[in-house]
Amino acid sequence: MAGNQNSGGMRPTAPQNNPANISATGGAGQSGKQPSRYISGMPYGQGQQLMQQQKSAPMSAGPASPAAPTPTPFERRTPSGATLTDPLATPDRHITAGVDFGPGVGSEALPSNISGETRPTDNLAVVKKYYPAMLRAAQLKDAPDSYKRFLSYLSGQISG
Amino acid sequence: MLQIHISVFLVTCLDKLVDKWREGTLYDHIDQFANSLGYENAAVAISLAMIPWESVQDRNSFIQAITGDSPKGNDGRDYVSGMPRR
Numbered sequence: 001m002a003g004n005q006n007s008g009g010m011r012p013t014a015p016q017n018n019p020a021n022i023s024a025t026g027g028a029g030q031s032g033k034q035p036s037r038y039i040s041g042m043p044y045g046q047g048q049q050l051m052q053q054q055k056s057a058p059m060s061a062g063p064a065s066p067a068a069p070t071p072t073p074f075e076r077r078t079p080s081g082a083t084l085t086d087p088l089a090t091p092d093r094h095i096t097a098g099v100d101f102g103p104g105v106g107s108e109a110l111p112s113n114i115s116g117e118t119r120p121t122d123n124l125a126v127v128k129k130y131y132p133a134m135l136r137a138a139q140l141k142d143a144p145d146s147y148k149r150f151l152s153y154l155s156g157q158i159s160g
Numbered sequence: 161m162l163q164i165h166i167s168v169f170l171v172t173c174l175d176k177l178v179d180k181w182r183e184g185t186l187y188d189h190i191d192q193f194a195n196s197l198g199y200e201n202a203a204v205a206i207s208l209a210m211i212p213w214e215s216v217q218d219r220n221s222f223i224q225a226i227t228g229d230s231p232k233g234n235d236g237r238d239y240v241s242g243m244p245r246r
Contacts, residue, residue, distance in 0.1 A: 095226055099204075101197045102227045126203035137187035141180050146233045147191040153199045 010040055127154050184216050188234070195233035196223045 011017070036054035038047060088095060096102030098110050131154055137143065138151050182188065189209035197205050213219040223231040 094228075096228075099201075101201055123203040126206055130206055134187065134190060137181075140187075143181045143187075144191060144234045146195045147181075147187065150191065150194045150199055150202075154202060157202075 124157065128158060131155075131158060183234075184213070184219075186210065189213065189219060191233040192219065192223060192231045193233075196227050196229070196231050 036051055039050055040047065042050065094102065094104035097104035098107060100106045131151075134151055134154070138148050186209055189211075190206055193205035193208045194202060197208075208222075213222075220231045223229075
């Protein structure tokens with residue numbers, strides 16, 4: 001018999017028969033109704049009967065959910081509903097209170113179990129990990145002097 | 161042996177691609193954060209630099225918010241832009 005032996009017929013492995021390929025949001029069509037779907041494996045004649053039943057009483061599609069725009073880091077909300085740039089709940093305390101830069105009290109205001117002596121060790125571990133890559137970047141054309149000064153400081157920290 | 165050759169080739173190609181200091185790269189972020197927060201906060205600066213900032217403007221706004229001052233670093237030079245300005 002001439003012709004391609006793979007042509008024709010129902011293939012269970014075809015993409016249209018893979019349940020994973022069905023749109024989770026009910027994407028087929030714009031009619032607002034669910035499309036009719038042929039159900040295979042029924043006795044002779046019943047498949048066609050089911051198709052006609054589906055066409056005569058179409059099910060309505062679920063409401064379409066519009067894609068929400070991706071928020072920027074400053075628009076993302078915390079579990080409490082606040083964003084990064086919202087006014088502070090405690091306006092008398094600056095956002096950098098408790099750290100050693102910016103306005104407000106420094107780390108001396110933290111409880112003793114937080115402001116332990118582990119930070120310099122942790123800092124050095126982080127610096128040592130990334131120093132080789134940062135050093136290569138310092139050799140790039142136009143690397144700013146401020147960056148080179150910072151690496152010079154880190155070099156002193158590592159060797160000292 | 162072949163893997164070593166391929167790795168060396170890829171590293172060489174990468175070096176060719178990033179042979180210029182670019183704004184908005186990890187190293188630019190490190191420069192800005194380290195010089196804005198202070199060298200003694202190097203680990204914090206490196207950690208903040210690893211945040212995938214959507215733009216230089218976003219990053220600078222953040223630095224402005226936590227330091228109360230405009231970002232420092234870069235020595236004010238005008239360099240090749242690697243990120244969109246918004």
